[in-house]
Amino acid sequence: MHKKLRLGELVIQLTLLLFGVLSILITAGIVLTLGEESLRFFASGEISAWKFFTAAKWQPAIGEFGILPLASATLMTSLIAMLIAAPLGLFVAVYLSEYANPRVRAVLKPILEVLAGIPTVVYGYFALTFITPLLRSVFGENVVSIYNTASAGIAIGILILPLIASMSEDALGAVPRSLKEAAFALGATKLETSLAVVVPAGISGVVAAFIVGLSRAIGETMIVALAAGAGSALTLNPFRSAETMTGYIVRISGGDLSYDTVDYNSIFAIGIVLFLITLALNIVSRRIVHRFREVYE
Amino acid sequence: MKKIAFVAVALLIAAASLLTAQSMKKGFEWVTRQSDDPMLPGVNPLKVTGNIISAGSSTVYPLSERMVERFKDEGYKGNITVDSIGTGAGFERFCVAGETDIANASRAIKSSEVDSARKIGREPLEFRIGTDALAVVVNKSNTFITNVTKEELKLIFSTARKWSDVNPVWPKQDILRFIPGTDSGTFDYFIEDIFGKKKEPILGAANLQLSEDDNVLVQGVEGSPYAVGFFGYAYFQENKDNLKVLSINAVAPSAETVNKGTYPLARPLFLYSTVKIMREKPQVAAFLAFYLTYVNQEIRSVGYFPADAEGLNKAKQNWLDAMKGAY
């Protein structure tokens, strides 16, 4: 018996295929847009790729195109965020999956979801009106400037904490009970089981969670736009202001620029660097999950 | 007999309405004979229809915002958008992209911008609407400085690292600088006046933060006793409690010094449109007439200073020349 060709079915199938292909179009759009303008940027002769990545000053209006200050600011805010969110997120995940009873879980999980759902601009507001004054009163007004990367970093950390926590908790929860019970049978305490058996067993998911959190922190825009300041500076002091890559893009596009001015094209150059970094991180995280995932039975 | 009278009256009414209809061309129903201005026709915002799009200087923004609010308050029901994106960006939208009806500017239009506008069929028409006294501000708790010379200003915003580098009497603390972004007319004006159009010294300075949003600059200066910044006077006036304005060459900014022309950093504020836009979109002409008529009533409370009579009259004359015969 051969399959009867139904026209209606075929049309539907093709339509849905088109919908799926749309996602490729979006990626193509992103790559083409960023790529083309970046090429124009590098081809204009004003900037060499080498200087772009190594020069230490970013001031497009006078022809200085070193991405280092912006990149270092991005790195600092993301690092501060991860310092807070990674250990805390993991501990919350351990607590939720190993220690908490169902009632506590029923309360805590929604709270985490609420935290994750709060828009980033609200976190930016929080950083500017609460965290910065707090830091200034603790460390002194002369030490902490009104726009600083520490405040933004802390806010980003709180933002990605639920993300890391819930992804890690999924990973830890997937570890079969038999492993835990075997550890108990050998006389391990709950702590030892969690740290020596469960976490290593789910480590691929945990590491993936960390990387996804990092990627999210790097791409974060509004918090740094509000709290980290608008002056690009190569500094390791978290209490000073420093503009990140995303903050720069938002500041420049908040104005409006001609095609082909050097400022406009620089957005795309920064954009493509940002895109490639987050893409690489996401690919790596999925690779890790795939490669190191423990397969049980 | 009655019938003839009836027809006569009807004809009379028809003729009268035809005549009045002729005298008020379509789109210009807002023109009123009674006017609050000796040169311009009166404007009735209740009868203005259609939308208006404007964008440009963040300095002019509070003034335009106030005039728009008054325009709406007195009856305008259409849609006006005002975007605060910087003078340069405003001219970009006006002269290159052709997206706006009115460009707000805190400096005069450049010849390159005029050329771009001509390429898209626009001939910019200038309207002087006021004067700003560029305010150089420091934190209120700054006790060591009340007056600067232009030379000192040059050093403060370029090569000096600490305050003591400019004047050894001042503290040995880093200068924290907050300046308008490169798209800002305020930036252009400062560069032209203090640095002779060279951007490198100021943009190469240490501890520099730029923003097209003057509110960000205000917050920055409010944040440290060693901060310094500059922006339109309105932003200083609105935040007087936390900021201190400096005198330049011993002249403090005020209504008198601006009027007399003795304040060194007084600069004109403009709106730009074109004859074609004003005639094709009468609501733009209406808004401009309204603006020019009432701006001096509102400008002081916004925080700027009236344009000199000559400048404002020239703007009004430009309006009249543009709209000759249109209504």
Added chain:
Amino acid sequence: MNQAGPTVFQPHIERRQKLGALWKLLFLLSTLVGIIALAALLLTVINDSFGLVALQYEVDPASLGRDGRPLERLEPDELREILTARLSSGLIRRLESEKPLAERSREQLYDLAVERVAKLQVIESWSLAQSLLSRGEIRRWLEENHPEALLKFRSWVSWRFLVQPQASLPEKAGVRTALLGSLWMILIVVVVAFPLGVGAAIYLEEYARENVFTRILQVNIYNLAGVPSIIYGILGLAVFVRLLARLTSGALFGVGDPATANGRTILSAGLTLAALVLPLIIINSQEAIRAVPQSLRYSSYALGGTKWQTIWHHVLPGSFDRILTGTILAVSRAIGETAPLVVVGASTFVTLNPTSIFSKFTTLPIQIYQWTARPQAEFRNVAAAAIIVLLVLLLAMNTAAILLRDRIGRRRREG
């Protein structure tokens, strides 16, 4: 059981248990940090949304009285006189066109005089904490500095706040245009991204075969889900605002202003955000469809159903609750997005409600961003109030999502 060599096993039970208790405390504290952060955030917002304000008249009403009679006791004619003398002719003209002054009651005229001539203004505001704890201090400070001022408790979130458009004075500002802009945008996002997303998910789960092409498609979607939102903003700027300007500005359809049409419209914003949430909807819908048991499909085929009939009548209804929940969550994400819209070009000052998808726009998060950036203390208050509106909106959507999911799920199980 052998004894392994010279090492003797030391149980150290007590120490291990103490260590366990210590770490358990650490884990608990970590969780508490999250809760404390959330509480701090909400409290900060609430703190700035309510509080005492000092109100003062710009023109003292007492000075408007006549012959020893205060403003409240003046006759309507006298009130009309004051109004025509003090207000601009244009304003009088507009008030007349709405309702002639001669027809207004004494109370209405008095209200007008107070609002327009005396002009009550906020000169100082305090946070909720300050209002509750240092009331006496505030009162004393007020007596010293502004003896004529009134002290009143004010909620910055109010019905008036919801229906007023943006204004330059914080006490008059409202979120009407921003709220409507956000709602319009959600509409576009749902209309565009929902069918496309669910359709793509159906294709990937039901039709696609295991080959390189499908894998590329799948990987691509996962990657897109992780792209920072600002990149989508850049994409939107380049494609929807600039490249497709004729489409998004309405020029193609003859709508909008030919002189100043540009692509910075609600349509562009909606399309940009639709692109952003599309991968999320696809991934979520895929998981929902995958969760439908195969037995359901096989029984449909066994009864002679075609593939599409199976999908439409069995798979989709079976996964609809999850798909809906996921879509609503993705849309919640879209409501809160700011960065892509700043790039695409939300307007700074828009006071008229959006009338079509080709209108200029502003949204709630953009409004919050602009107000937060302003240094005046009163703008903190309105920013906080706007945040409350946004959070309530999100809460409503998420609650609706959960309720819908439960209801549809229950109905499916029963029916």
